Amino acid sequence: MSDAAIITTNNVNLWYNEKQALQSVSIKIPKNRVTSLIGPSGCGKSTLLRCFNRLNDLIDHVKITGEITLDDENIHAPSTDVVTLRKKVGMVFQKPNPFPKTIYENVAYGPRVHGVRDKAELDKIVEQSLRHAAIWDEVKERLNDSALGLSGGQQQRLCIARTLAVEPEVILMDEPCSSLDPIATAKIENLIERLKEDYTVIIVTHNMQQAARVSDYTGFMYLGKLIECGKTGQIFEHPKEELTENYITGRFG
Amino acid sequence: MIFTKKTDSAVTASKRTARLSFLKEQSVKTIFFFTALFAVIVVSFILLFLLRDSYPIFAQVGLPNFLLGPDWAPTAMVPLYGIFPLIVGTLLVTIGAMVFAVPLSIGCAIYLSELASPRTKKILKPAVELLAGIPSVVYGFFGLIVLTNFIRVSFDIPTGETWLAASLLLGVMALPTIISVSEDAISSVPHEYKEGSLAIGATRWQTISRVLVPAALSGIAAAVILGIGRVVGETMAVLMVAGNAAIIPDPIWNILSPLRTLTATLGIEMGEVSVGSEHYSALFGIAVVLLVITLIINLSAVAILRHLNEARAKGPARKPLVSSATKESLSRFAEVIGIALFLIFLLAAAPWWLVALALLIIGAWYFGRDRLSQKHIQTIAFGLVGLATVIVLAILVIILQDIVINGLPAISWEFLTQPPKDLGRAGGIFPAIVGTLYLVMGAIAIALPLGVGAAVYLVEYTREGRITRIIRTGVDLLNGTPSIVFGLFGFAFIVLYLNVGVSLLAGQITLALMVLPTVIRTTEESLKNIPQSLREGSLALGATQWQTISRVVIPPAVPGILTGAILSIGRAAGETAPIMFTAVIFSSRFLPDSVFQPVMALPYHLFILATNVPGSSTNKYGTALVLLLLVIGFYSVAIFLRTHFQNKIRG
Ligand SMILES: Nc1ncnc2c1ncn2[C@@H]1O[C@H](COP(=O)(O)OP(=O)(O)OP(=O)(O)O)[C@@H](O)[C@H]1O
Ligand SMILES: [Mg+2]
Numbered sequence: 095m096s097d098a099a100i101i102t103t104n105n106v107n108l109w110y111n112e113k114q115a116l117q118s119v120s121i122k123i124p125k126n127r128v129t130s131l132i133g134p135s136g137c138g139k140s141t142l143l144r145c146f147n148r149l150n151d152l153i154d155h156v157k158i159t160g161e162i163t164l165d166d167e168n169i170h171a172p173s174t175d176v177v178t179l180r181k182k183v184g185m186v187f188q189k190p191n192p193f194p195k196t197i198y199e200n201v202a203y204g205p206r207v208h209g210v211r212d213k214a215e216l217d218k219i220v221e222q223s224l225r226h227a228a229i230w231d232e233v234k235e236r237l238n239d240s241a242l243g244l245s246g247g248q249q250q251r252l253c254i255a256r257t258l259a260v261e262p263e264v265i266l267m268d269e270p271c272s273s274l275d276p277i278a279t280a281k282i283e284n285l286i287e288r289l290k291e292d293y294t295v296i297i298v299t300h301n302m303q304q305a306a307r308v309s310d311y312t313g314f315m316y317l318g319k320l321i322e323c324g325k326t327g328q329i330f331e332h333p334k335e336e337l338t339e340n341y342i343t344g345r346f347g
Numbered sequence: 348m349i350f351t352k353k354t355d356s357a358v359t360a361s362k363r364t365a366r367l368s369f370l371k372e373q374s375v376k377t378i379f380f381f382t383a384l385f386a387v388i389v390v391s392f393i394l395l396f397l398l399r400d401s402y403p404i405f406a407q408v409g410l411p412n413f414l415l416g417p418d419w420a421p422t423a424m425v426p427l428y429g430i431f432p433l434i435v436g437t438l439l440v441t442i443g444a445m446v447f448a449v450p451l452s453i454g455c456a457i458y459l460s461e462l463a464s465p466r467t468k469k470i471l472k473p474a475v476e477l478l479a480g481i482p483s484v485v486y487g488f489f490g491l492i493v494l495t496n497f498i499r500v501s502f503d504i505p506t507g508e509t510w511l512a513a514s515l516l517l518g519v520m521a522l523p524t525i526i527s528v529s530e531d532a533i534s535s536v537p538h539e540y541k542e543g544s545l546a547i548g549a550t551r552w553q554t555i556s557r558v559l560v561p562a563a564l565s566g567i568a569a570a571v572i573l574g575i576g577r578v579v580g581e582t583m584a585v586l587m588v589a590g591n592a593a594i595i596p597d598p599i600w601n602i603l604s605p606l607r608t609l610t611a612t613l614g615i616e617m618g619e620v621s622v623g624s625e626h627y628s629a630l631f632g633i634a635v636v637l638l639v640i641t642l643i644i645n646l647s648a649v650a651i652l653r654h655l656n657e658a659r660a661k662g663p664a665r666k667p668l669v670s671s672a673t674k675e676s677l678s679r680f681a682e683v684i685g686i687a688l689f690l691i692f693l694l695a696a697a698p699w700w701l702v703a704l705a706l707l708i709i710g711a712w713y714f715g716r717d718r719l720s721q722k723h724i725q726t727i728a729f730g731l732v733g734l735a736t737v738i739v740l741a742i743l744v745i746i747l748q749d750i751v752i753n754g755l756p757a758i759s760w761e762f763l764t765q766p767p768k769d770l771g772r773a774g775g776i777f778p779a780i781v782g783t784l785y786l787v788m789g790a791i792a793i794a795l796p797l798g799v800g801a802a803v804y805l806v807e808y809t810r811e812g813r814i815t816r817i818i819r820t821g822v823d824l825l826n827g828t829p830s831i832v833f834g835l836f837g838f839a840f841i842v843l844y845l846n847v848g849v850s851l852l853a854g855q856i857t858l859a860l861m862v863l864p865t866v867i868r869t870t871e872e873s874l875k876n877i878p879q880s881l882r883e884g885s886l887a888l889g890a891t892q893w894q895t896i897s898r899v900v901i902p903p904a905v906p907g908i909l910t911g912a913i914l915s916i917g918r919a920a921g922e923t924a925p926i927m928f929t930a931v932i933f934s935s936r937f938l939p940d941s942v943f944q945p946v947m948a949l950p951y952h953l954f955i956l957a958t959n960v961p962g963s964s965t966n967k968y969g970t971a972l973v974l975l976l977l978v979i980g981f982y983s984v985a986i987f988l989r990t991h992f993q994n995k996i997r998g
Contacts, residue, residue: 177550
């Protein structure tokens with residue numbers, strides 16, 4: 095890959111109890127690009143994604159070996175603070191998960207926990223993030239309503255705004271559109287397109303067209319292994335591996 | 348021809364069986380309906396009899412004078428029946444208990460739900476339940492012997508029987524309720540919230556304090572209200588440590604003053620009053636006031652919890668109940684009030700160095716908190732949460748070890764098998780053990796069929812509607828009724844009105860009414876856990892509803908029902924207030940010959956030994972230990988059954 099990498103993994107293995115979910119995965123995630131991860135259900139896409147912000151730490155009995163670096167720093171090093179890491183690597187989940195707070199409070203939550211107190215500054219961050227997430231016009235009249243009253247697509251964009259408010263370097267998205275209708279999906283895809291100017295985006299998706307549309311790079315995973323990774327055009331048009339070709343063309347048994 | 352004939356008779360025969368089985372189904376359903384209605388009937392009877400017996404006093408002094416009259420002196424030359432000091436006493440004890448119990452419980456609940464490893468949790472949760480299992484008379488006994496003494500010495504006052512003692516003791520008794528309900532509330536906050544917050548880079552403590560606890564707030568509120576209900580309705584423990592002077596503390600925040608609650612007044616005076624007198628009627632008036640207060644408290648907690656469950660089932664609410672700005676100012680307000688209350692308590696009682704230390708800490712916190720890093724704040728917060736848990740555990744250990752160490756020397760074969768001698772100073776407690784067993788066995792024999800029947804009706808025979816709502820409210824009301832009120836009702840209705848007399852039977856019935864809601868609830872829960880597909884499978888084979896219930900639904904629910912029954916037995920075995928006026932005598936060499944004779948009972952025996960028989964120290968502790976072991980034994984069996992059964996279901 096030609097672009098500079100922001101995240102690199104080297105021979106990462108991961109076990110849930112006895113069950114191995116990742117097998118020697120080595121991947122380079124290019125900076126300021128959109129990388130998509132595709133593969134059949136249960137192949138370890140979410141698991142890999144959650145390695146990048148160490149969210150797997152929450153699960154009991156998880157064992158990880160190998161090396162993951164962000165900006166050339168090992169994210170498992172004792173000197174790395176997991177809170178700082180997660181500040182740099184934001185995440186948008188499959189199911190929109192706004193907090194049971196107001197729209198404003200949802201977006202302000204991140205800056206607040208990172209120490210922003212000033213009301214004017216918070217207001218500014220909230221507005222910018224909501225604008226950036228392309229939802230400002232829809233919610234600007236009701237910032238003090240509960241976020242739970244928004245539609246699914248709006249909630250998801252709110253969650254993106256919430257992530258943006260912390261100004262991460264990388265945004266992880268785990269099937270962000272899977273519970274949304276085509277219109278909401280299109281909005282999020284446009285959004286991703288614009289996000290890569292400032293951010294590195296890694297997106298897990300089951301939707302092949304979506305991967306082809308939004309991403310610059312694509313990685314294909316199968317049974318816990320990274321089979322192939324490269325420029326999206328190349329993966330979709332001239333895959334090197336037969337497995338990849340079979341999966342992409344839908345000839346998968 | 349023959350062929351058709353045969354079919355004809357077969358048709359009529361099957362018609363007849365169909366009609367028969369229809370009749371049978373109907374009558375079974377009717378029986379269940381009446382068992383379900385029973386709770387409502389009991390509640391109305393309680394209200395009816397309390398009102399009937401209290402009417403004369405209301406008619407005579409009038410409700411305002413009764414409620415707001417400044418003096419309670421029912422035995423004076425000119426008797427005065429003003430219960431204002433008693434209401435204030437109840438209120439003050441409750442506030443004190445909450446100031447003590449709420450922070451500890453919430454800390455412990457946070458620890459249990461968010462910080463404890465699964466293994467620690469496995470030890471801690473039963474420990475908290477154990478705290479709930481200690482009978483109130485044992486708490487009272489411990490309070491009287493150890494706590495009041497401790498207070499007397501540390502504050503250098505003539506007697507330790509004070510508001511402080513009552514609040515501390517009742518606070519401890521409220522801990523398990525508040526802990527388990529809030530732990531439940533925090534644990535059931537959706538996991539996504541937690542992940543969302545952590546993924547933004549919030550620390551664990553920020554996630555807990557800003558997302559999880561706020562999201563669980565109404566559950567925690569319900570927990571606190573339930574705790575308040577427990578404190579307000581408690582009789583024996585508070586009676587034994589509060590000093591019982593019917594005065595308003597002077598100044599009002601003097602926590603070293605004795606005071607008297609509504610319940611204690613009933614416990615103390617009901618035994619000595621002559622039936623039908625003005626004083627008797629006034630006591631029933633107190634019971635009415637007490638009942639109304641506790642019912643309001645418990646119904647509001649139940650309403651909050653039910654609303655919460657519905658909200659959870661239906662998905663998120665559209666709008667937050669209170670806006671975030673209001674919430675913020677509310678919490679700031681609560682913070683200030685909390686600190687103010689705490690300071691008042693300190694100023695009133697504590698030595699000066701403690702006041703100085705507290706001021707120093709509060710000051711340091713206010714000025715330092717903006718300068719501390721989130722990491723440090725998290726460390727401090729987790730330290731405090733852990734400390735709360737340690738304190739709760741320490742309380743349990745202190746109480747248990749005191750009673751075990753002092754009680755063991757008393758235990759001997761003679762002690763367990765001989766009747767008491769010399770007013771219980773010597774001899775054993777055999778009749779009390781047997782009496783208690785008789786009481787609880789009778790109680791469960793009455794409560795089990797009624798309770799299971801009611802639960803079957805509620806779960807299997809009706810849809811949620813007006814009838815179930817009425818019945819559920821009846822059960823909730825019964826559940827929130829203080830045990831001393833059951834005692835008064837048992838006395839007025841069973842002992843006097845039905846002319847059963849002070850007897851084993853009267854005690855059994857009273858206890859049965861008291862544990863009925865527990866039986867109904869646990870049975871309901873275990874029935875609801877039976878998958879709907881089982882019922883459908885049986886009905887699809889052409890089984891009638893009763894066949895389905897009796898052969899398919901009830902058998903797998905039996906362990907759950909049994910758990911509820913054993914929990915109820917444990918609870919009934921430790922209760923004093925309901926049997927005090929209905930079933931017991933203090934000292935007897937003989938076992939009862941019939942259910943119409945009074946019996947001895949362990950809790951009452953302990954109560955009298957502790958309060959009225961000086962110089963029976965060893966036997967007191969021995970009785971407390973036996974009672975404790977008996978009750979805890981029942982609880983442990985129930986807890987074991989439940990976990991065993993749950994694991995089995997999970998497979
Ligand atoms: N918490 C867990 N405990 C145990 N095993 C897990 C856990 N989470 C995931 N797994 C297992 O690890 C494997 C990879 O799971 P993962 O969620 O990463 O798959 P995925 O590629 O994201 O699938 P999907 O496309 O369905 O989301 C699966 O076999 C799954 O069963
Ligand atoms: Mg996944």
